[in-house]
Amino acid sequence: MINEKNNYEDYLMNYHELLKKAGQDLIAAGKEERDARQLLLYLKKWSVADYLKYGVAEVAKEEEICYQELLKKRTQGVPVQEITGSQNFYGYEITVSPDVLTPRPETEQLVELALREMESLQWPKVLDLCTGSGCIAIAIAAENKKAQVTAIDISDQALQLAEKNGEQNLVNDRITWLKSDLFEGLEERGFDIIISNPPYIPTNEIADLEIEVKQYDPQLALDGGVDGLYFYRKIAEAGINFLKPGGKLFLEIGDGQGSDIAGILRSSHWQDVQVLPDYAGRQRMVVAGKPGHEKIERN
Structure with missing residues (x-):
């Protein structure tokens, strides 16, 4: 015994x-x-x-x-992903480090929504902002073999790891990794989809986060400014210029931010703005469209 x-x-x-x-x-x-x-x-x-x-x-x-x-x-309090050095995301193994946000299950649902939108697109062009580990870009490129993805981050360390993850998952031939502060270094336009999980924690709330988040995720990937909405304002203001007419924007948001972000998007002339729940019933995603009648090339 x-x-x-x-x-x-x-x-x-x-x-x-x-x-x-x-x-x-x-x-x-x-x-x-x-x-x-x-x-x-x-x-x-x-x-x-x-x-x-x-x-x-x-x-x-x-x-x-x-x-x-x-x-x-x-x-x-050390997260499992920090111990093992990797995290499964949408069925793909993603190497993680202290330089990137650990991929979360709720982000998989955002990817699922975007992939569903892409089903009717012939050669979808996708822009992934604040790519971090590259998990979103990699999942999209792996699941839709016709997709061409541009993945952006301001961090050199994050981009190096993201490119390594793309290589491990055999999708780097269809992903362009680009260092940029959101849209500043981006010349290409005419994307069908913009997708992003930007930093959304208000600066003064970071100290109160669980130790597994505040101590092991980089502050650069957490800090969304004074009210947590800094990046959403930037994306709402400029993002519409980088989409085709009729293109879609997919955003992950913090619980409780849906109404504010929807208002920001509508003020910047986005249409069909929807705040959507995750599987736990929390408002964690926003989808919006660029106005226009030009048809996106479809099958």
Whole structure:
């Protein structure tokens, strides 16, 4: 029988038992139980299928010690993605670092909306602003083989990592990585879609964020100015000039910002402005269109 204590005993557990105990420890520390599996798969370089196949095998003591070290980092607030160095986004593995915002699940829903709009476009031209890790650009290029994507960021470090991620996911032939402060260095126009997850946290709220965000995501990717709306004003004002007539804008927003951002867009003559909920029911996305009757080239 296993001696039930907070620390692991000399008893050689199998991987199923180890994972169960680790999950309980993470819950007790206020973390997600699912993180225990992700860290175990990372340590073993396993797929979920591998875990199901080999989970009854005994765990070597050295492995158990290494696993405990990973769990310790997690209980201390280090995000799983910072421990493993990667995050799955829309089915694609994205390398992350302290230089970029860790991809979030809600951003996948923004990508899904944009891809749905692109289904009827013959050769869609997409502009990804504040690309960070490149996750949005990569997912779009990988899912729509006819898409040509321009991905912009002001950070050299972010762009280097994004290009590396594009190479890893075999899509760099259809993505142009460009350093620019939003539209300032962009000469190309006539995009069908602009998509962005810009910084949207008000400056004075950053200090109150969870430690996993404020300590491990770069401030450059978080700080949206005094009211969190700085980048939305810039995008609303200039973005309409870079879209084809009838083109669409897709934005991720902070919960509670929908009404303000919709007002900003309408004041800049965008039409069909919609504030949309994520799967949790929170207002996290805005879609808007550029006025005009010119037809976008479709199938």
